[in-house]
Amino acid sequence: MAASKPVEVTPQSYSYVFSPYREPIARVRPGQRVVIQCEDAFESRIRSPRDVPSQALAGARFLNPQTGPIYVEGANPGDTLAVRIEDITPTRDFAVSCLIPYFGGLTSTAVTRTLQSPLEERVWIWQLKEERLWNEELGISLPWMPFMGTLAVAPDLEAITTLAPGPFGGNMDVPDVCPGNTVYLPVWNEGALFYTGDTHARQGQGELCGVALEITSKVTVVFDVIKERAILWPRIESPTRLMTVGSARPMEDAARIAYAELAAWLAADYGWTLPNAYQLLTQAGGLYVGNMVDTTYSLVASVEKALATRSTR
Numbered sequence: 001m002a003a004s005k006p007v008e009v010t011p012q013s014y015s016y017v018f019s020p021y022r023e024p025i026a027r028v029r030p031g032q033r034v035v036i037q038c039e040d041a042f043e044s045r046i047r048s049p050r051d052v053p054s055q056a057l058a059g060a061r062f063l064n065p066q067t068g069p070i071y072v073e074g075a076n077p078g079d080t081l082a083v084r085i086e087d088i089t090p091t092r093d094f095a096v097s098c099l100i101p102y103f104g105g106l107t108s109t110a111v112t113r114t115l116q117s118p119l120e121e122r123v124w125i126w127q128l129k130e131e132r133l134w135n136e137e138l139g140i141s142l143p144w145m146p147f148m149g150t151l152a153v154a155p156d157l158e159a160i161t162t163l164a165p166g167p168f169g170g171n172m173d174v175p176d177v178c179p180g181n182t183v184y185l186p187v188w189n190e191g192a193l194f195y196t197g198d199t200h201a202r203q204g205q206g207e208l209c210g211v212a213l214e215i216t217s218k219v220t221v222v223f224d225v226i227k228e229r230a231i232l233w234p235r236i237e238s239p240t241r242l243m244t245v246g247s248a249r250p251m252e253d254a255a256r257i258a259y260a261e262l263a264a265w266l267a268a269d270y271g272w273t274l275p276n277a278y279q280l281l282t283q284a285g286g287l288y289v290g291n292m293v294d295t296t297y298s299l300v301a302s303v304e305k306a307l308a309t310r311s312t313r
């Protein structure tokens with residue numbers, strides 16, 4: 001029996017909020033392969049070193065356009081939406097990064113105020129060829145390591161800016177939201193109402209200047225619905241690791257959320273007691289910063305699946 005044709009989702013407009021009130025732009029079934037067209041964080045307004053943000057983004061009230069919402073049949077409040085990322089294909093041959101005034105991890109911002117002047121605006125264009133990214137000014141090339149900077153379901157009740165991460169997922173900027181991995185999200189609305197966008201060609205941990213290597217793409221995903229299974233925060237499963245994402249300020253609260261959710265996952269699904277899970281994560285847990293620049297910071301806690309699934313606990 002031939003595989004069914006993938007569902008193609010090409011938006012006519014983009015959303016700048018994760019909202020439970022927008023009409024779905026597509027309806028899909030669990031198990032269907034879904035190919036989603038995504039814009040970059042700037043809606044392709046920055047395309048050359050001359051396109052400095054203050055001019056290229058003038059008049060753009062919002063950033064981080066999202067494709068969605070996509071209605072997943074069978075998803076209801078209290079369920080978990082599983083999103084298996086199969087592929088990310090670039091739809092242009094360059095990525096962009098830049099310095100934006102009063103934005104980034106090492107400059108004065110609207111919420112971390114100082115009397116410091118803004119950094120000079122700069123734009124870097126990275127050419128993509130044969131799965132390598134090359135920047136002439138820096139004189140280096142880096143491997144193509146794509147992931148979705150933003151992946152979310154609609155929150156309960158509120159419409160939240162697409163610049164924000166939270167329990168719904170959102171703008172986490174976590175490199176493990178990548179092909180080969182499955183992301184689990186809590187469901188608050190009928191159909192889950194899934195959003196994604198903000199493809200990154202690659203990014204270092206922390207997204208230090210606030211702008212990764214931004215690129216347009218088509219992302220291929222397959223949804224599943226885990227019925228009557230509520231989780232509190234996003235989870236990620238790779239072939240070798242279990243991961244959880246916490247988003248908060250200060251950063252230590254994000255770490256606490258991530259590790260507490262991971263301990264709860266070990267207790268619920270892998271037979272660990274909470275004290276033993278606490279001890280395991282103390283001695284063998286991993287922790288990294290996804291972003292240190294967004295409305296709240298995102299941290300990822302992890303443990304090897306081989307340890308989580310051992311037979312004696």
